[in-house]
Amino acid sequence: MDFTDEESHRSGERNIAITDVSTMVLQANFQWGIVRVDTDAGITGYGEVHGNGPQDPGRLEGQNPLDIERVRDVMWEPGPGVEMALWDIKGKLLDVPAYELMGGKYRDSVEVYCDTHGGESLGEAQSGTVDPRDVYTPESYAEAAREVVDAGFDALKFDLDVRTHADVDTATRRLDNAAIEHKTALVEAVREEVGYDVTLGFDLHWNFTVETATRLAEKLEPFDLAWLEDPVPPRKYDAHRRVREATSCPIMTGEN
Known part of the structure; x- marks a missing residue:
């Protein structure tokens, strides 16, 4: 099997691409940065970012958001906000919580302060x-x-x-x-x-x-x-x- 051809090992619903990366700022007790990643499958992912967000987000357009490691390499410093958004997209596409993609659930509850x-x-x-x-x-x-x-x-x-x-x-x-x-x-x-x-x-x-x-x-x-x-x-x-x-x-x- 030729794995250089994505269509040979991915179903059509997983052969998607990033179409836009944008950042918005919410004014509350602080300025909170939110990264939004859109795809051609109509699925949008969100992540939180500290500061002004990713530099040169256009470099991510056309990348498959499911290939998180590759996207991190393509963009020199995508930051946690972009990566959060990619995991959000992946979980939504596969219809599972993101934690299921990271080794599964460890606790039933988490203490908050x-x-x-x-x-x-x-x-x-x-x-x-x-x-x-x-x-x-x-x-x-x-x-x-x-x-x-x-x-x-x-x-x-x-x-x-x-x-x-x-x-x-x-x-x-x-x-x-x-x-x-x-x-x-x-x-x-x-x-x-x-x-x-x-x-x-x-x-x-x-x-x-x-x-x-x-x-x-x-x-x-x-x-x-x-x-x-x-x-x-x-x-x-x-x-x-x-x-x-x-x-x-x-x-x-x-x-x-």
Whole structure:
């Protein structure tokens, strides 16, 4: 059998082609990028993308979306958004959930958490009517945590890189002692409010040095966090390793 001829080993319904790749931006609490991949079979796939989406999407036109590995090679850096859309198309064409194509189901349910950001203080601080350094307080964090738990969540995450006073040297990404103590107080207030049966994570958004991240992580160890997220700049792999080795607080990275 000649496998160079696609028609010799694929049924007609699987011999399809990408006709268009487009990106849209949804404005919500952030700008969310959505990639849309259309095909000549009338099947459309969607994926989420961080940033502006794939470069030179026209290179994908004419490719069979079922050949995911080939498409990844054709487009130098298609990004996860395009790949998500291809799996979406493949699942729709075969009439199965995408997870069936990736080894099958492992769990019957998945735990989710509520990303609380900075609670209502986040919106208040972004309104431009108040000084954000005056609204990110242990009391506001505890109140937001209580509202989320009362709404039925048993896992939640807060931003911990909020500016509360002139605490960051932008040249060195370092927190002073007062800032370390304040951020520790935010975490302590949340933990005291919701107890230790609730899963807690805190996000630092790649903002700090190894020294600062380590000092902060060590201060947070008594509060039994599920994770401390992105403490140092992305792709600083050795820096992440050094932070992880210096603390018992779990370190998470890779969101973006």
